[in-house]
Amino acid sequence: MLQVNPKMLPRLAELEADLLARRKRAEAEQWLGEIEGIDLTLTFLRTKQAEAARITQRAPVHLGLPRPLRRDQP
Template sequence: MEEIRDNLVARIAEAEREGWLGKVEGLKVSLAGAEDKLAQVGRRSQKATISLGMPQTRSGDLE
């Protein structure tokens, strides 16, 4: 997803250099969507961490 964002940033710069104002606006909308998706993915990966704690042994397991 970062690759898509980086590509959009490069395309926005090109469109600004060329004076393609309508294209710039459309690309900025796409960039905002890509950044929002990256933020969602980041939040999900943080929530996905689950602590299982330390395993416990029973006295009969070691014999």
């Protein structure tokens, strides 16, 4: 599964606003199949938004630099 870069949060907000406008139009026109598809897309979009927001709250983990194994000689 793809991970959303937190820098994309403003773009995701734009997409959400567009989808909500499209949903409002679909309701006015009574396009039930379109409403269902938009709702599904909104669910996925909001999940990705929450995931990206969680990533911004996590502190990076420093793993250090790998070092070659030392073999002790007798």
